[in-house]
Amino acid sequence: MTDNGGAVVDIIAKASASLPVQEACIHRIKHVSEAGIYPGLVEEFVIIGEKPSDDSLILSLRAIQYDLAWERCRQLQAEDVVVKGKVVGGNKGGVVAVVEGLRGFVPFSQISTKSTAEELIDKELPLKFVEVDEEQSRLVLSNRKAMADSQAQLGIGSVVLGTVQSLKPYGAFIDIGGINGLLHVSQISHDRVSDISTVLQPGDTLKVMILSHDRERGRVSLSTKKLEPTPGDMIRNPKLVFEKADEMAQTFRQRIAQAEAMARADMLRFQPESGLSLSSDGILGPLTPDLPAEGLDLSDIPPAEEEAAYSE
Incomplete structure (x- = not known):
């Protein structure tokens, strides 16, 4: 059976065992049903103690999930993958984010904004x-x-889906998959935009083109102006811009590639003594330097606790 305090579990012993609600899940829950626990469920538990009053056993699922969460984090670190973490707190050194049910620390030196x-x-x-x-x-x-x-995967001229986060007099900030980009007012449309709110609103979803990005500062410049089939479409017919975005971006990239190829050819023609040659991709020399190693400020790091065990 289940109740507000947890669950009673038949472990084929002289007495039933209890599963307190705080031991039912690594996440915070108010009732065991939130963790998918219901009468008739067969599950493996860990015995973590016994009640002094009647010597009945106390069980836990959280302890099992806690070990699995650490194992999963080690695996994700080895695979060097990007995960999403929800910020739930902070101190003078950084913020606390929940990942895989564990509370991890993100130093301010390691936050891009x-x-x-x-x-x-x-x-x-x-x-x-x-x-x-x-x-x-x-x-x-x-x-x-x-x-x-x-950002390493953001090529100049590529089209991405974004969500309008906020509006400023000088432009709109767009969330493009966790990266905050600026759509400057001059890059919204070929026609003049005097009031951004007449074209965009927070929460709007749109396609934008990557104009540039500064990796060190984490700044990305965006444009919908380059995606307009005809000047002013972002104001008059934004749906058409959305539909034609990839097609217009392809045309833009082709023009850029042609211009770059001509510029490289001119460099080789006028500087034959340089010893440089074009690669099969039309690339002359290294495009970008390696990112500098970032030092970590690991001061004030709280221990990584499971979400359920943390008290505000």
Whole structure:
């Protein structure tokens, strides 16, 4: 049976065992039904103690899930993948984010924006694992590394889906998969936009083109102006711009590629002594330097606790 306090479990012994609600799941729940526990369910439990009053056993599912969460985090770190973590707290050194049911620490030096802890509360951040140490209860994460990984895949002229986050007099901030890009007012349309709110609203979904991105600062410049089939379509017919976005972007990339090829050919023609040659991709020399190694500020790191065990 189940009740507000947890569940009573038949373990084929002289007396039934109890599963307290706080031991039913690694996440915070108010009733065991939220963890999929119901009468008739057969499950494996860990015995964590006994009640002094009647010597009945106390069971836990949370302890099993806790070990599995650390194992999963170690696996994700080894695979070097980007995960999403919800910010639930912070201190002077950084913010606390929940990943796989565990509370990890993200130092401010490893957050790509200049936001405060209060501004990040309840937001989801793309993260990568920096340190996973179960023995020391130490789980350190980096938003900057995750953003750098995402930005490395953003090619100039590529089209991505974004959501309008906020409007400013000078443009709109667009969330493109965890990266915050700026759609400047001059890049919304070929026609003049005097009031951005007449074209865009927070929550709107749209396609935007990547104009440039500064990896070190985490800044991305966007454009819908380049995606207009005819000047002013973003104002008069934004649906058409959405439909034709990929086609217009392809045309834009072709023009850019042709211009770059001509420029490289001119360089080789006028500087034959340089010893440079074009690759099969038309690339002359290295395109971008390696990203500098980022130092970590690991001060004030709270221990990585499971979500259910944390008390505000």
